[in-house]
Amino acid sequence: xxxxxxxxxxxxxxxxxxxxxxxxxKALYSVHWYRxxxxxxxxxxxxxxxxxxQKGHDKISAxxxxxxxxxxxxxxxxxxxxxxxxxxxxxxxxxNQFYFGTGTSLTVIP
Amino acid sequence: xxxxxxxxxFRVLKTGQSMTLLCAQDMNHEYMYWYRQDPxxxxxxxxxxxGEGTTAKGEVPDGYxxxxxxxxxxxxxxxxxxxxxxxxxxxxxxxxxxGNQPQHFGDGTRLSIL
Numbered sequence: 001x002x003x004x005x006x007x008x009x010x011x012x013x014x015x016x017x018x019x020x021x022x023x024x025x026k027a028l029y030s031v032h033w034y035r036x037x038x039x040x041x042x043x044x045x046x047x048x049x050x051x052x053x054q055k056g057h058d059k060i061s062a063x064x065x066x067x068x069x070x071x072x073x074x075x076x077x078x079x080x081x082x083x084x085x086x087x088x089x090x091x092x093x094x095x096n097q098f099y100f101g102t103g104t105s106l107t108v109i110p
Numbered sequence: 111x112x113x114x115x116x117x118x119x120f121r122v123l124k125t126g127q128s129m130t131l132l133c134a135q136d137m138n139h140e141y142m143y144w145y146r147q148d149p150x151x152x153x154x155x156x157x158x159x160x161g162e163g164t165t166a167k168g169e170v171p172d173g174y175x176x177x178x179x180x181x182x183x184x185x186x187x188x189x190x191x192x193x194x195x196x197x198x199x200x201x202x203x204x205x206x207x208x209g210n211q212p213q214h215f216g217d218g219t220r221l222s223i224l
Contacts, residue, residue, distance in 0.1 A: 018202035
């Protein structure tokens with residue numbers, strides 16, 4: 001039930017772009033994206049609901065392909081502050097349960 | 111506005127001891143969740159609650175019990191702690207469920223079982 005994220009880790013230089021993917025074997029109602037800094041709590045970034053939408057704010061955006069049960073998070077012109085572990089969370093079409101992926105560690109270096 | 115508050119922040123237990131982790135939220139959220147986070151495993155749902163007086167099992171419920179006697183509080187209990195329960199525990203809450211509302215997390219409780 002746990003979605004699969006790829007890549008597991010990525011290192012970027014400031015200004016480079018990155019894409020993080022999230023894939024589920026179950027039909028999805030929603031996809032959430034969170035960022036967690038080391039030793040801190042996860043922080044909500046955005047939600048995408050069934051309907052194949054794309055959302056974004058500033059230089060971070062995401063898409064949701066419900067037919068493929070996949071979501072992608074796009075980080076453009078990365079900044080040092082983008083470093084952290086990114087988690088997708090998936091809400092299933094059936095049931096109240098919610099599953100987080102195993103995370104993608106993103107490190108931005110000067 | 112405190113958001114989600116977890117107590118304690120750190121705890122060390124001996125195998126077989128019991129303890130209760132407290133989560134309190136002041137946002138009038140209906141849904142509350144307990145997760146555990148282990149290296150390489152992400153966040154796994156232990157139990158959740160869809161409202162006062164209700165609880166339900168998540169992905170990894172064995173060895174834990176929960177109670178939600180008041181809307182703002184969600185308690186996680188370990189009756190007989192085991193080393194496998196060494197983890198970081200996060201509580202979260204959301205206005206509604208079904209995955210269409212953001213979850214707000216507490217700062218976590220770091221629990222070690224010796």
